[in-house]
Amino acid sequence: MSAVGLLRQIADVGRDRARGGYSRHLATAAESDLRDWFTEQAARRGLDVETDRNGNVWAWWGAPGDDAVVTGSHLDSVPGGGAFDGPLGVASALAAVDDLLARGFAPARPLAVVVFAEEEGGRFGVPCLGSRLLTGSLDADRARGLRDADGVTLAEALTARGGDPSALGPDPERLARVGRFVELHVEQGRALDVPVGIGSTIVAHGRWRLSFTGQGNHAGTTALTDRRDPMIPAAATVLAARRAAARAADARATVGRLVPTPGGTNVIASSVDLWLDVRTPSGEPGPVVEDVLAAAREAAAAEGCTVELVRESLSGAVAFDDALAARMAAAVPGAPLLPTAAGHDAGVLAAHVPAGMLHVRNPTGVSHAPDEHAEDDDVERGVRALADVLAEPAR
Structure with missing residues (x-):
């Protein structure tokens, strides 16, 4: 057949x-x-x-x-x-x-x-x-x-x-x-x-998980100045990934999955996980990932949140x-x-x-x-x- x-x-x-x-x-x-x-x-x-x-x-x-x-x-x-x-x-x-x-x-x-x-x-x-x-x-x-x-x-x-x-x-x-x-x-x-x-x-390519932690709260009653919203640094990291890839030689950086917890429409998330995919025809992905991580840390600190990076896979x-x-x-x-x-x-x-x-x-x-x-x-x-x-x- x-x-x-x-x-x-x-x-x-x-x-x-x-x-x-x-x-x-x-x-x-x-x-x-x-x-x-x-x-x-x-x-x-x-x-x-x-x-x-x-x-x-x-x-x-x-x-x-x-x-x-x-x-x-x-x-x-x-x-x-x-x-x-x-x-x-x-x-x-x-x-x-x-x-x-x-x-x-x-x-x-x-x-x-x-x-x-x-x-x-x-x-x-x-x-x-x-x-x-x-x-x-x-x-x-x-x-x-x-x-x-x-x-x-x-x-x-x-x-x-x-x-x-x-x-x-x-x-x-x-x-x-x-x-x-x-x-x-x-x-x-x-x-x-x-x-x-x-x-x-x-x-060369790899996948990394960035986990942002803040404070879950009410979407309507929490003033902007009182928020520790992990979605804010997560969103900044998505944009940072594009900028980091553009600065490298023919690199590709993608956030294709982002998961907030608990995930309610009227809830400020307590944590957000996002997955970063990086591929680099010239050299290793490490410098691009470090560039993204630096931006993620800066955005997390500004929002009163923390961020952790875990490598899930890496192939040379x-x-x-x-x-x-x-x-x-x-x-x-x-x-x-x-x-x-x-x-x-x-x-x-x-x-x-x-x-x-x-x-x-x-x-x-x-x-x-x-x-x-x-x-x-x-x-x-x-x-x-x-x-x-x-x-x-x-x-």
Whole structure:
């Protein structure tokens, strides 16, 4: 079946009627339905499916073994995300298996399709959760204690789904099986003017939480001079993030989530949490974050509030494997090299195994939103490119 046809099969799973697009988060009904769908599709192709200790799902063509050729992506989404970010890579991997089967191809070494858990961090806040746990770059105790917006911990969510949170943690034996990893992904910008590009780098990026504390009070009876309103420095910090990014070289700083407590319309908040996303093509994000923090502290002090900063994730700049990129370029003639400011599981694995990426053109240039798109013909070209890239090392 084509990748386009596979995506149509899951088009109604996890639709977000309030935000538009899709909300498919770890250990929710939508995400579980997608994992079941993947398991069924893999079985139809004769692949053997297993779930590792960190909730990543592996479908093996041939017995699991060393020097495996691995592809895949993720099925979860950001809140109100598009239809392609993640699922395109999974559907294309399954379709690439179909392409290779149709050629009469039989891999001489193990080939696997993997679905990584919670790549977006949409529920528990840490991106690339499954691949970070697999590689040991995220502490398992910290992961078990992560909480969603309702206060449910990751450990509690996994237990409710029948998982074993005590098993979370590094999996060096499984990681050692991966000889190379190739992730196909929809382009998350508008840089491609051809159907398929080859990933070159991922810029440094991270997420920080700033927590402002003041004094909750009545919105109508509290004079302005008596207020310690944490929303005021929080608002100032949103603007400071834009100014700090503008002062740096091609940096991006975004506040996409802000949560006041208790959150009543006629209540002065007692505290406000906001999340800062910083990405820096030139250098590390630290100086931009320090610039924002200085402005936040100044605004908090002026309002009689306090502020604390917590780093939730940080990924350094990633350069994908040169030898693998060269092989990909030979398999996909004319495909340009494409740097990206978006994080991916391939970027996490790149510190441990040869990793690379294929990008499929996105004519809208929109991602993490319902208008994300890829044309059917470009999707199918991406599948053929992925099949060619996988065939060479697996032959």
